[in-house]
Amino acid sequence: MMRETCMTDLKMTDDERIDQFDRKILSLLQADGRLTNNDLSERVNLSPSQCSRRRQRLEEEGFIRGYRAVLDRDRLGFSLVNVISVTLATHNRDNARNFAELLSRLPEVQEAHALTGEMDYILKVVTPDLKSLSDFVNGVLLPHDSVQHVKTAIVLETLKETSALPL
DSSP: OOOOOOTTSOSSOGGGOOOHHHHHHHHHHHHOTTOOHHHHHHHHTSOHHHHHHHHHHHHHTTSSOOOOOOOOTTTTTOOEEEEEEEEESSOSHHHHHHHHHHHHTOTTEEEEEEOSSSOSEEEEEEESSHHHHHHHIIIIITTSTTEEEEEEEEOSOOSOOOOOOOO
């Protein structure tokens, strides 16, 4: 049975409801996934065992999907960030599925979003340089049967980049 939620509640069933301690744990972990249960317990004002149980429940229920290291794109040679809009040649499930399969094989694509409106997809793509970007667009995207049109923009400066949710 679903209950009505207020602005401070996350949308979920009664059984999945999270409280202020869970939110604090989630907020702290999204800032630093390496925090120990002792670190969490000090910052949340719960015992380490309570924090451990809560963290495990949040993982099991899918609120925490994983942990990862955030790598320095520039130091690893991927200093060019590109935003690419794609329009499909035809609008049907097979074409969309073929394009999605292509994207799943391309490590340069960091984000891909299906859109409403004029363009069908927007991609965030990282490349080492302009030649790599050209090779990606002209050698991978444009020749693909599902793609009709590609428009590329190079990011000059990143003002904000985060995956943190506003808990």
